[in-house]
Amino acid sequence: MFDHKPTLTGERVTLLPVGPEHVEGLFELVSDREVQRLTGSHGELDPDVCRAWYATRGEHADRLDLAIIADDEYVGEIVINELDAHNLACNLRIALIGARAFGKGYGTEAIxxxxxxxxxxxxxxxxxLEVYAFNERARHVYKKVGFVEEGVHRDALLWDGEWHDAVTMAVLRTDWQSRSESLA
Incomplete structure (x- = not known):
């Protein structure tokens, strides 16, 4: 479904197929403690693992991995994955590189x-997608672009000794078409 890896251009960001040239940014992203908390990512990644990961994303027709570039700088990634071709469904995940990329509209435009x-x-x-209940900034953005909260996975994340819920959200083609028509 994602044989072709597009470049998508907006006013603030350009989305490029990820590649080895983005590994330094990816490593900074996955090493940021606040990003780890917001994404529920436990553990450390090795730069070589990041390099191998980004070098192979273009080979997968069941996913779309794009680097988010703003002002010629890597500021995050957005991914379509977990493709369920039979049910025409997938997952979206996004991560911005941290405080220097938060609050600038990059995530909204990338999504x-x-x-x-x-x-x-x-x-x-x-x-x-799933978002942790404490991540109000992300939940606000997802709602703003048309995602609807569908349910809660209670105590889905144990972080620093505390349990946190995960909120499931989705947007349907019909939602997106209605939204697009109302903006036109």
Whole structure:
């Protein structure tokens, strides 16, 4: 479904297929303690693991991994994965590199660009995600672009001795089309 890895361009960000040239940014992203907390990522990654990961993403037709570039700098990644071709569904995940990328509209624009692409270039009907309940900034962005909260996974993350819920959200093709028509 994602044989072609597009470059998507907005006003603030450009989304490029990830590659070895983005490894330094990826390593900074996954090493940031606040990003780890917001994504529930336990453990450390090795730079060589990051390099191997980004070097092979283009080979996978069941996913779309894009680097988020702003002002010629890597500021994060956005990924469509967990493709369920039978049910025309997938997962979306996004991570920004930390405080220097937060609050600038990069995430909102990246998500909008990806959803525009997914619903225009594929037959996918449903894009879902999970976000931790404490991540109000992300939940606000997801709602703003059209995701609907569908449920809660109670005590899904144990972080620093505390349990946190995960909120499931999704946007359907019909939601996106209605949103697009109302913005036109």
């Amino acid at each position: 909008t660009l990806v959803l525009d692409h997914v619903f225009a270039a594929t037959p996918l009907h449903r894009v879902s």
